[in-house]
Amino acid sequence: GILERLNSGEVVIGDGGFVFALEKRGYVKAGPWTPEAAVEHPEAVRQLHREFLRAGSNVMQTFTFYASEDKLENRGNYVAEKISGQKVNEAACDIARQVADEGDALVAGGVSQTPSYLSCKSETEVKKVFRQQLEVFMKKNVDFLIAEYFEHVEEAVWAVEALKASGKPVAATMCIGPEGDLHGVTPGQCAVRLVKAGASIVGVNCHFDPTISLQTVKLMKEGLQAAGLKAHLMSQPLAYHTPDCGKQGFIDLPEFPFGKTDISALSWQRNGSMEVFLPSDPGSDNSGEGYHCVFCSPRARKEYWENLRIASGRPYNPSMSKPDAWGVTKGTAELMQQKEATTEQQLRELFEKQKFPSAQ
Structure with a gap:
């Protein structure tokens, strides 16, 4: 158990x-x-x-x-x-x-x-x-x-x-x-x-x-x-x-x-182990020796990935996002249970709030 x-x-x-x-x-x-x-x-x-x-x-x-x-x-x-x-x-x-x-x-x-x-x-x-x-x-x-x-x-x-x-x-x-x-x-x-x-x-x-x-x-x-x-x-x-x-x-x-792609954790961070892409020999010391990819072997060390500054490929992208500060919680009108699909009127009201935050 x-x-x-x-x-x-x-x-x-x-x-x-x-x-x-x-x-x-x-x-x-x-x-x-x-x-x-x-x-x-x-x-x-x-x-x-x-x-x-x-x-x-x-x-x-x-x-x-x-x-x-x-x-x-x-x-x-x-x-x-x-x-x-x-x-x-x-x-x-x-x-x-x-x-x-x-x-x-x-x-x-x-x-x-x-x-x-x-x-x-x-x-x-x-x-x-x-x-x-x-x-x-x-x-x-x-x-x-x-x-x-x-x-x-x-x-x-x-x-x-x-x-x-x-x-x-x-x-x-x-x-x-x-x-x-x-x-x-x-x-x-x-x-x-x-x-x-x-x-x-x-x-x-x-x-x-x-x-x-x-x-x-x-x-x-x-x-x-x-x-x-x-x-x-x-x-x-x-x-x-x-x-x-x-x-x-x-x-x-x-x-x-x-739009979450650019904030995804890197493969080596998700896997938690460099051995995922290092030598096929389980006894390897992770030095890259024995690995057969000429492009990957020089990068086969944790320090390389920890210090790499990842580029998004999207010009002028900011490095950080600004949260919307939606702030809804228990009892907020937008969260009330509703069996019917969200109506066009409800969407219009929501979009107006986004335009004019003071309306909240």
Whole structure:
């Protein structure tokens, strides 16, 4: 199990980033980021799990990000009506288990933040959404549970409490940086509240790069130590550089979601090891000797890539972006749950706000 592995001192590696990977491959629509591909294109989801397993992942996380019923029907995205949330969650569990059984991997069922919470619905109503997914996870007997991608610690706590009733280990990650959640709760305070709610593993995911994510996890660790609490720590960072991001992370950058290419982490940073493109001899000292590419061998050292100033190929591009400072959070009109597609009038009003920020 996950806790046995962690308690023994083992570092556990998980998969992730499915919505972006599958969007690039043509199976997920940017914007909704919902996982209907688990039903409509199961072979694509299965293939991505296998790639992660081959790369060394110890955990296959079910492709159930944004797979709650309210998210699947939000803003005219009628996946819940066409397919049903239950079918999406069941298919995702079956695919993850199939691939996990091909190696020594665990299966984690995941839930994420909900339109119901952002629309100011009650704790009872929000927890009901989580329990609908939990029923499937219990039926499919996943190994542990993950509550991920929460911008508000209050909702993350509700998710942990709902999942903890299963008796299975719960991990909880928030999409926050060093500034804390959208209501100003610090990372340390977030960690304390999540552990007290029943999480055995806490951390961050998705809105910031590895460097900033580690800074946030460090603050979580310090908060737990100050409170006399213990928990395992977890980080699922972006594969994008985010030094220019504010509290909301990279979703607040003007490049999100269709212009992210120039801020992508380099291949050697994502892979984490120069051996990925160095000599085929596993006993190599990484000097480049024995490698048969005349173009790559002179660059076969970490220092080369750490000090290289990457050019974008786009003349006059700025080195940094200016976040839009969107600032929307729970209760903001633009985030209220809505089954109908966004209307032209709503779009016009939004564009007017962008022209005249004072109108906000």
